[in-house]
Amino acid sequence: MELDAELSALAVQDDLPHDLVRRLLQHPSARRSAALLRRDLTDELIVEIIELGSVRTLAANSFVPAPIRARFAEHPEPAVRCAVASSVRDEPLGLLARLATDPDPSVRSFLAMNEHLPTELLACLARDSESSVRLSVIQRWRDAPDDVRRMLLTDADPGIRSGSVQAFAPPADLLPGLLADPATRAAAVAYAVPTPELAADPDSAVREAVAVHPDLPPGLRDLLAGDRDTFVRNAIAARADIPPALRERLVATIEPGSPSAEWILSFSRGTHTCPPPAPAPPNRSRQQAESLLAEAGL
Template structure:
C-alpha cells in the first residue's frame, strides 16, 4: 500500500488511530505514534504490552484517563494512578482494574469521592470485602450502581440491596435480582417498587385485576408488557387505558385482536399527526400519543460492518508517521 499523497488530515488521523493497537509495532515507532493525541489515547486504552516506562510517557503526555481504563497495566502503574489527584482518572481505574496489586480495590473503596466509588461499583472483579463495603456506602447512588452492575452478587448483598432504606436503590435491585419470597409482599405493597418487582412474579387473577387498575401508569404498562396470559377482559380494559403508553403496549401484544390493534394505532397516529402539524397548538395528550407511536414501528436493519483494512507494512507506517510530522 502506498500512502496516498492526497490524504487529507482526517484520513491521516484515522489511519494513525487504527495503528494504535497493532501488536507488531516496534517500540520506536510506537513512541512516535504516542505523540499523536488521538492515537495515544487509543493506544493507552487498548494496548496489552505497555511497559511501566511507556505508561509513564503516556501519563506525562496527558492521557492518564484512557490509560486507567486499560485492564492490562503493570501493577506499579495502577498504584501510581490510584494515588493520583484527578478523580476522573481514579474513577476510570476503579471501573476496570483487577485487584493487582492486592488491596488496590480496597483502597479505592475508601476514596473520598463518591464519583470514584460509583465507578468502582461497576467493576466486575470486586472481592467480597469490597462488595460489603460498597453495600454499606453512605451514598445511595453508589449502592444503586452496585445493584445495576453486580448481577451475580452473593445472596447477602442482594438481600441488603433489596431491603435498602432508599426506594431508588430497592427499585434498581428489583430490576437486577429475583427477590426472596419473604421480601415480595413488602416490595409489592410499596408503590415505589411495585412496578419493578412484577417481572419476577407469577400473578394470580385477583392480583392481575388489581394491578390493571393501579394508579401508577408504569405498573399498568409493565403488566401489559410482561404478563404472558392476560385475560381478555383485562386486555380490553388496558386497550382503553387513559395513558397512550399502556395502549401502545397492548397494541403490540400477539393476542390483541386486529380490530383493537387497528383502533389503538389509528388513535395514536391521529394524535401524533396533530402534534406534527402544529406543535404549539397540540395538547399534552397529542404529545403523549406522538411519543407512544414510536413503538409501533420496527427498527431498520443494521448496516453490515465494514471489513478491516489490511495492516500496513513497517515501511508504510514509517511513511505515514513522517507524513503526519511525527
C-alpha cells in the same frame, strides 16, 4: 474514514513498530487509543503517555503492568483512580480493599463494577453510605445473597429500592410492601398476578408493566389496548398473543412525537433496524503507515 479516525485505528494495530507508536503519541486521539488498548506498551511509552497527559486513559488499560496501575490508585485525580478501580486486580494484595475505602464515592462506584472484586468487598459496598455506590453494586451483583437483597430492597433511598426490584426477584414476604411503594410498584408488577386494579393504576409505568406481563389475561389485554398512554398501547401491540387485526389497529394509533420516541416504540415491537457495523480497517504496511503519519505531520 477521516484522518483522526485512521490515526486512531493505526495506533492500535497489533504489529505496529514501537517507533511508529511513539510518533502517534503526539496526536491526541491516537494517543488515547494507544493508551487504552495497546497490549505491548513499553515502560518508555508508558512514561511518555503520562508526560503527555493521558494518564487517566492509561489507567484503564488492563494490560499495563500491575505495579504501575497500583501507583495510579494513589493518583490525586479521582478520575484516574476510577479508571484503575474499574478493572484492577488485587496486586499487590490489599489494593482492592484500599480502593473500597477511597474518599471519593465515584471511585467506590467504579470499584463495585470490577469483576475481580471479592464478594466480601461487594457486601461492604452494598452498605456504603453513598447511594450511587449501592446502585453500582445492584447493577453488578445480580446473584447477591438473600440478606444483601433484602437490605437493598428495603433501602431508605427510593432509587435503590427501585433498582433492586428491577435487578432481583423479591422474596414473597416483601412483595406486598413493594407493590404499595410508589417507587417500586411498577417494577414489582412483574412478580405479581395482574389484576384490574393494577391495569387501572394512575401511573402509566404500572399499566405498561401490566401490559408486558407474561400471564396477562385476554380481558385485561384488550382493556389496555385502549389505554390513553402511547407506550402502554405499544406494549400491547408487541405481545406475541395479540390477534393480528388488533395489532394493526393499535400500531395505527401510535404517533410518536419524535424520531427517538419512534425508535423506542419500534424497538419494543421488534421492528427496529440498526445500521451494519463499520468494517475493521485493514492493517497497514510500514510504508503505508509512514505515508499516513506524514500526511498528519507526525
